Amino acid sequence: MGTFGAALKDWRQIRRRSQLDLAMAAGVSARHLSFLETGRAQPSRAMVLRLAAELAVPQAGVNTLLQAAGLAPAYGARRLTDAEMAPLRDAVEWMLTRHAPYPAMALDRHWRICALNAPARSLLAPVGLGEGADMLSELMQNQRLRDSLINLAEIERLTLHRLRSELAHFGREPVLEDAIRRLEAHVVAAPDTGPAEGLPPVIPARYRLGGQELSFFSAISQFGTVEDIALSELKIECLFPADEPTRAALIALTDAQP
Numbered sequence: 001m002g003t004f005g006a007a008l009k010d011w012r013q014i015r016r017r018s019q020l021d022l023a024m025a026a027g028v029s030a031r032h033l034s035f036l037e038t039g040r041a042q043p044s045r046a047m048v049l050r051l052a053a054e055l056a057v058p059q060a061g062v063n064t065l066l067q068a069a070g071l072a073p074a075y076g077a078r079r080l081t082d083a084e085m086a087p088l089r090d091a092v093e094w095m096l097t098r099h100a101p102y103p104a105m106a107l108d109r110h111w112r113i114c115a116l117n118a119p120a121r122s123l124l125a126p127v128g129l130g131e132g133a134d135m136l137s138e139l140m141q142n143q144r145l146r147d148s149l150i151n152l153a154e155i156e157r158l159t160l161h162r163l164r165s166e167l168a169h170f171g172r173e174p175v176l177e178d179a180i181r182r183l184e185a186h187v188v189a190a191p192d193t194g195p196a197e198g199l200p201p202v203i204p205a206r207y208r209l210g211g212q213e214l215s216f217f218s219a220i221s222q223f224g225t226v227e228d229i230a231l232s233e234l235k236i237e238c239l240f241p242a243d244e245p246t247r248a249a250l251i252a253l254t255d256a257q258p
């Protein structure tokens with residue numbers, strides 16, 4: 001583990017903040033902040049938390065800063081399968097189940113599938129995906145999935161944009177950084193699409209599965225005010241039909257299931 005000063009400087013540079021700007025926002029002198037970064041001064045717990053808040057450091061990063069300063073972590077890192085997480089598991093299950101007949105899934109920070117509802121399981125099974133699958137690697141390596149995506153190039157560009165946004169939040173994340181590098185090799189520069197008013201309100205993912213074309217857009221939800229790292233990073237992705245044929249096909253699929 002690196003020093004607190006090096007970690008603090010790294011986050012400050014990621015957020016593109018000067019020492020003076022951060023010091024003023026945190027209510028300390030620029031001299032003291034400089035001493036913290038060079039190791040000439042040691043921070044209190046309150047100071048670490050104040051600086052982390054000003055830099056919008058995510059929970060895992062806050063723990064890393066605290067531990068680098070020789071202090072106890074602020075957030076737990078439980079597994080969703082732990083007994084005390086039962087109410088939160090139930091909440092995830094409730095959201096996924098209630099979203100039927102439309103597909104929904106829970107993903108961790110590395111885009112691994114943690115849970116699926118029945119429609120999502122039916123949608124992804126033909127391309128070999130289920131719980132535990134790494135959606136980032138599958139998008140780039142699973143030929144069945146790639147062949148099923150009618151607008152693959154568009155999806156790759158949108159995924160790359162989303163990954164870069166997530167990386168900006170996490171700061172340093174080797175898994176996402178590697179996925180971005182790999183995905184950049186797939187993505188061709190997008191042509192000029194003209195003014196924004198000419199674009200549709202959403203760009204759906206269009207699948208060709210079982211002889212049908214299904215079109216979806218998605219909404220992503222996350223838990224707020226949670227004190228656990230894994231849960232703060234869990235994403236619930238709910239897919240909605242982008243057209244009437246897709247909606248009808250999903251309802252028919254649900255009606256056909258026992």
